[in-house]
Amino acid sequence: MSSVRKRSITIAGHATSIxxxxxxxxxxxxxxxxxGQSVAEVVTEIDAGRATGPDGPRxxxxxxxxxxxxxxxRDPSTEPTAPSVPED
Structure with missing residues (x-):
């Protein structure tokens, strides 16, 4: 089993521990x-896309x-491509 690692990412100018x-x-x-992004940019996009309630992100x-x-x-379009096998 993998251990949990805590890292700090800056989102909207604020350091956030994840x-x-x-x-x-x-x-x-x-x-x-x-x-072609940094991990922080990906995390920022995911954070921005979360559903929000009256008190902020849910x-x-x-x-x-x-x-x-x-x-x-799970999206087939993002799976690594396997080498193609020529058809006979």
Whole structure:
């Protein structure tokens, strides 16, 4: 089982501590590279897309990041391409 790592990311000029398991940090780095962005930029976009209520964003950011990573890798258009096998 992977341990939880806490990292600080700046969102809208404010340092925010985020706790995620290492595989999720790895996945966020992969997503950032694929998009030509930094991890902080990806996290900022995910944060901005969260549903908001009268007191601000609903749910916690760590959960939103995990759901985003899952959705990203479940989307067939974002899967790594396997080498094609020529048809006979």
């Amino acid at each position: 706790s995620l398991e290492e595989p999720f940090w790895d996945a966020l780095r992969e997503i950032a590279v694929a998009r 749910g916690n950011l760590s959960s939103a990041l995990r759901v985003h990573v899952l959705a990203y890798y």
